[in-house]
Amino acid sequence: MSAASRDNGRGRAARLFAHRFRQNRWMLAAGVAAVLGVFLALPQWPWVVACVIAALFVVAALAPSRTADQRRVEAEEVSNSGGLIGLSSENLAAAVTDPLIVFDGAGAVVHANAAATAAFGALHPGILLLLKFRAPEMQEIIQAVLFGHATARQTDYSERVPIERVFRVTVSAVGRGTGFYVMVFKDQSETRRIDRMRADFIANASHELRTPLASISGFVETLRGPARDDAKARDQFLQIMQNQTARMARLIDDLLSLSRLEMKPFLKPGATVDLRGVVESVIDSLTPLAKDSGVVIERDFADDIPAVLGDRDELFQVFENLVENACKYGQTGGRVIVSMVGPETNAEKETTVTIRDFGPGIPEEHIPRVTERFYRIDGELSRTQKGTGLGLAIVKHILTRHKAHLTIRSKLGDGAAFTVHFPSE
Template identity: 70%
Template sequence: MAEAKRERQGRRWGRLVAGRLNQNRWMLAAGVLAVLVVYSIAEESTFFVVVCIAALFVAAAVAPRRTARQRRAEAAAVGERSALERLSGENLAAAVADPLILFDGAGTVVHANDAALDAFAAVGPGISLQLKFRAPEMQELIAATLAGNGSPQVADYVERVPIERVYRVTGSAIGRGTGLYVLVFKDQSEARRIDRMRADFIANASHELRTPLASIAGFVETLRGPARKDAAARDHFLQIMQNQTSRMARLIDDLLSLSRLEMKPYLKPGTRVDLRAVVQGVIDSLSPLASESGVAIETDIPDGPFEVPGDRDELFQVFENLLENACKYGQSGGRVTVSMENMETGPQREVAVTIHDFGPGIPEEHIPRITERFYRVDVETSRAQKGTGLGLSIVKHILTRHNGRLSIKSKVGEGAAFTVHLPAG
């Protein structure tokens, strides 16, 4: 048994040594040739030659052997280099989603990808960049890029036709000695719009809170001074202060509602809600307000299922805001109608709920902006009706979470119709 084991080990080592020798045969041959050359020149002894050749065989046998994984990695690297060499500049430019323009040392366009052609008209090969982009910041950027100080150049550029777009433009040389340069345009329009909205929101919220606070502070000072002993004035001022604190409380509640809605992810279909019950509940809760405003609420809701996936409390808030606005701002019309119907919009069925008042209506130029935060058609009327300017913005956010939408139709003198569209499937 021991002899058989030693024999197997001997054969295994023999195969290993043969494999190493075969793999390193070129190194071995070169070494033997070098020894023979030295022998012929220096006339060394035969024993010296034999020793050197034996040492070469041992070195070749024990030299590290490349594994199959290493060979595959080397082959893959060669394949990648071949693939990169086959790529052209046009293919690389087409793979970039942002507008990209290649130009030469004279500032002439060599190539523009599809995104650049869509963003900037007439920017094909042969066009001079200095003539195409006449803004001072772009002229300076192109000149600095062509000067070639070794670092990328960056500038902000505004394209105003056909619509205003803001870009962060980066210019740099391509490689060394190619004589080619590149401009990459990163669209910053959406980020700038969000920044402006955030700044406007903070300014409007501060203004809305500052006004009642200033009023309350003034009345407190008056009550502590000239009106300290005037009972009638004290009651009048205290009533105004109560109204102002109620207004601030409503504003804070609406701001918190917006904040909670923005922090929630989009609603996934789950619980189904009966819109008929939700709308009827809203009508019942606002009946006292309608009576106080002299408005009659009329309904046109046919029989049939009106279920949609969603959150009942949030949908209740949607219709409560819309019906309350209709009663307040459309009270001159004397009535408000609430209708509901199933609609087929392509492959998907949806439920449409329309709340229509017959008041003064909304001028057409205000309709696109009416769901913006703090946007008011008539500031004095809104404040007189204790509005915060956030109700329709909350409605839009809730409908967006429910994959729904709000459509508005209005004519001055004929009232306004707000329609909520919610997917039924």
């Protein structure tokens, strides 16, 4: 046992003795008084017996008594003696959900928790961190701490294989003079992805608004100048300005719809909706548009279509977007088929609605991204068809709120099929 441990033991014993003395001081006083009384009143020989009795009083007074106060004092002593020091460092590291690596003064791994192993592969004791992490920023912070240039350093570290990840890395010394250091990785990938999405969204929205504004501004300038007295040009320019204004209005409406949906993504609708009625209403409202595009909308509905939980207006918006897109972008096929299948005749026990067109189809590499905001396969065609680039993003958000999902199947030259899946309640 070390000298420090013996000193700590003596200190605890002294404090516990003092506590017991204070707790039993009245009993001690009574014992001493009894001994004095017997000594003064009796002949010489009985005082030996009195001394024995007094000694018993002292022993009884100082004997451990399991009172609440004593248990509290003992608990405090255990806590003050450094109970955390007894905990296993491996258990502490395992309790950290972020990747954590402990290394020594030579830069060799001493311990890595499960999160670090899952993130960076095997990190056996003895592996040199400078060989494991070769990025310049990682080399710099490890060396700075090892060589005593700083007690703690922080940097950003990114990996692109197997997937792109970004970490905020902190390296610091463990205590003072221990010779050990700890490296903690805080995953920033999701935060960076959201920041990038926000920046892309602002850039795309600004671009989409700037184009019609520039067009309107140019025509206003022309009407005030060279075309001031040209009635034919004036009518033509005013028509173009009206179209551009309508385009901006559609874009703003879609942005507002998307914003409202993002504010309530987890609020599950509680009303019951007649799905067949919603889809039939959409088809009836878009029949004139389909006729103008040279498209015939065909219906193929099963008999077992149940009602679903949902918001009627939002579901109308979903199928309006899908059927309208099929009519616009698949018009070369001449027809669009809207089919509905209930859970009784569906292998997945789901209610599904499929909008199938026979147009040029969607290249396979674009399918995973068509629901992203402002993503366009053919930007010029989309603008010609008065698209805002937000329709399928709105569809995805609405379906997520309804616990439903969208699947897309397509083959170049053979059209595309968009299927909405509603889970059985």
